[in-house]
Amino acid sequence: AQSVTQLGSHVSVSEGALVLLRCNYSSSVPPYLFWYVQYPNQGLQLLLKYTSAATLVKGINGFEAEFKKSETSFHLTKPSAHMSDAAEYFCAVKPGSQGNLIFGKGTKLSVKP
Amino acid sequence: NAGVTQTPKFRVLKTGQSMTLLCAQDMNHEYMYWYRQDPGMGLRLIHYSVGEGTTAKGEVPDGYNVSRLKKQNFLLGLESAAPSQTSVYFCASTGLAGAYNEQFFGPGTRLTVL
Numbered sequence: 001a002q003s004v005t006q007l008g009s010h011v012s013v014s015e016g017a018l019v020l021l022r023c024n025y026s027s028s029v030p031p032y033l034f035w036y037v038q039y040p041n042q043g044l045q046l047l048l049k050y051t052s053a054a055t056l057v058k059g060i061n062g063f064e065a066e067f068k069k070s071e072t073s074f075h076l077t078k079p080s081a082h083m084s085d086a087a088e089y090f091c092a093v094k095p096g097s098q099g100n101l102i103f104g105k106g107t108k109l110s111v112k113p
Numbered sequence: 114n115a116g117v118t119q120t121p122k123f124r125v126l127k128t129g130q131s132m133t134l135l136c137a138q139d140m141n142h143e144y145m146y147w148y149r150q151d152p153g154m155g156l157r158l159i160h161y162s163v164g165e166g167t168t169a170k171g172e173v174p175d176g177y178n179v180s181r182l183k184k185q186n187f188l189l190g191l192e193s194a195a196p197s198q199t200s201v202y203f204c205a206s207t208g209l210a211g212a213y214n215e216q217f218f219g220p221g222t223r224l225t226v227l
Contacts, residue, residue: 042221043219044205090156103155103157106153106155
């Protein structure tokens with residue numbers, strides 16, 4: 001069965017520091033990968049998605065993710081954290097073009113002033 | 114466009130009571146989903162629908178029923194609520210089941226069962 005593992009349920013960084021949120025997937029077929037963000041008391045919104053056009057994917061709010069097939073990873077990064085980045089981030093995989101999304105357990109990002 | 118809306122936003126039930134959560138989308142999407150979100154568990158799929166009049170079970174369907182009588186609406190029912198159903202419920206929709214098509218989420222319904 002397909003699965004997604006997010007390492008670290010809680011990550012804390014200082015404002016201006018690098019943000020790195022880890023996501024590893026298991027997939028026997030080419031995966032379709034997504035990162036969603038959830039701000040407090042809101043629904044999820046798409047940050048970025050891997051479309052196979054490029055291994056480095058740029059998303060909204062300065063986030064990007066790199067697809068590494070050899071490592072089965074799709075880690076999310078941002079060079080410089082802002083206070084407004086404090087939220088919960090979910091990695092999700094779609095096992096096949098017609099499948100449903102499978103979500104990781106989420107990583108809550110805190111940003112310290 | 115309002116996108117995906119959910120009614121109600123909050124609800125408190127007593128064990129054994131029933132209720133229906135309503136999800137509506139104005140994007141003419143074919144696919145609709147109901148998830149529950151619990152701390153440390155991520156989002157888990159309860160039921161989904163691939164079109165008007167169709168429904169299917171997801172990962173955690175027990176204790177829930179759904180209906181999709183109109184394309185724009187997807188209802189989630191709890192016939193006899195249990196404390197284990199205390200959760201935040203999210204509805205989502207997507208236009209096509211294509212590989213790269215994202216799901217659009219509603220704001221959620223926070224349900225407490227006492």
